[in-house]
Amino acid sequence: MDRDPHNPHTRAMRSVRHSRARLVALGAGWSPAALISVALALGVGPAGCRKSEVARPDEVVRAEPTTPYLARRHAHETQLRELGPSPGEYSDDAPPRGVQSVTYPSGELSLRAWYATPLGASGSRSAPALVYFHGDFAFGPDDFEAVRPFLDAGYVVMAPTLRGENGNPGDFELLWGEVDDARAAVEWLAAQPMVDRRRVYAFGHSIGGAVAAMLSLYPQLPLRMSASCGGIYVPETFGRWAASTGNRELVRFDPSDPSETELRVLGPNLPWMVHRHVAYVGRDDPWFIDNAAALERRAWELGKPFEKIEVPGDHMASLAPALAAFLELTYLDIPGS
Template identity: 35%
Template sequence: MKMDRRAFLSHAAAAGLLLPATAARAEPKLVREDYAVARERFRTHLTQTGPSPDPPQPLSPPHGARRVDYRSGPLKLVAWVSENADASRPRPGVLVLHGGNALWPGHWDDLAHPFVKAGYVAMIPAMRGENGLPGSFSGFYDETADVLAVADVLRAYPGVDPARLYIAGHSVGGTLTLLAAMSRHPFRAAAAYAGNPDARAFFRHFPEDIRFDVDDPQEFDMRSPVCFAGSFKCPVLMLHGSKEMNSDHAVRLTVSRARAAGLDVRRAIVEGDHSSAIPGESAEALRFFETI
């Protein structure tokens, strides 16, 4: 699985995409409005349109999975689902969101397989603009709509118990997990691995991923779970590796704000770095889901 990201900071600076230093220092604001309500009226303004920054990979399903087509608005997109679904014996379902900005075969083995092994029906989608699929990459926002659309497909999938639908994701998928968990009610619980809840901090590290109007602060707010921490619709576990502490403050702030709103949102640190912590994060997510 591709874990390293592009670091073309000099190119981004030349293109004028680096964020102002004042934005870098500002504490993320707390928005009292419910995130789902805010999404109903907000439309992201993309200043660039086109595919995701990561090179596309073939969407042939890996061993143990089959391809499923799904629609997100007018877009026809693709997901992989495990072959263990049995309509006569409903199982819990888990929507797994990959890291990076393309679906790779290794994502199935690293992220989905632990849930399949534990008896879940797992589905992992590619989103708009990824892997040669239609639509424009937006950096979290419109991709959240894709996550919600494919969640409906998994919830209705033969052999999935709709009352036991979970969501988990790593890195970019971890942030999308948080945004989806505060958008609607279909999930019983959510686990985010190494997801950065502060979009301003994320895009400072990856300015080449910016496709939206940086002069509009709301563009960043609507991509930042920390700003809407009172909006989670299910219990949430936020995880990261012991050797990747760059987002720890934002994670702590998100948890603190959510708990102040009376929500069941927790954090845990797993031994390892961005990649090596994944097996431990998957184990923690499974334990967490079993308690809900």
């Protein structure tokens, strides 16, 4: 989430509960086919590129890196000027009935997640699976409720917390070590006995969407597709945040160092994209529309599987229709077809 005071998205992420409740209501007692009909009624069709006629790229024009993303990332060690946990506020809530609190390994860290399997799931590796990356730099029960329709539709669902969040070990790094944690979460979920490794999906909202987008750069990851809602950031984001009173605590590295900023977002690394990513953006969330539109144009030039799809709502209210659209997309997705 961009907490820049010049943008209409502040730390009040929990105000999105009304949108999440709307999506939960969509999933309660509905069949997958009914959910698909609801998504279509929201004006969200099957996957496709819907280019805006006029889009203002928020990125400064610059030469693209020539060294592959993974090589540059491996060679770079982020330099944090401050160590400590995520600034996101949280409470230590117990999971609801039918949801387990589990741990998954990420390097030397042991991180927590909520995990649930659909009724009737067996060990036959037949169920699709979703990893959901929350926004607001902390996880809460409403984050899981946002994706309960996937569970009701027969998906195994994992909602991980990342390093430095919710009492986890590790330091908050802002789209650096957190991406390693996200990869580890996908690997952990894909290894579960009832999960079809060919149908593991990732979705993230706001800053969680930026995490999900970065997963598209890892060729060995057992990931069928990722998506974001209001999650396409640019290198210049970090400089703006660092210069603002409300957001400077988020940027604990040098925002003037291109190695620190360009390795944390998808745009400069688009040439090395390997997994499909769908960027959902609210029609009333113009800042993210422009960012996603710029990437979509470049992706078309490169032949990369990135696409922008507009849905109703602003940065907060767009989450419900975006998740409904992604459920439709993944439910109809058949590997190898």
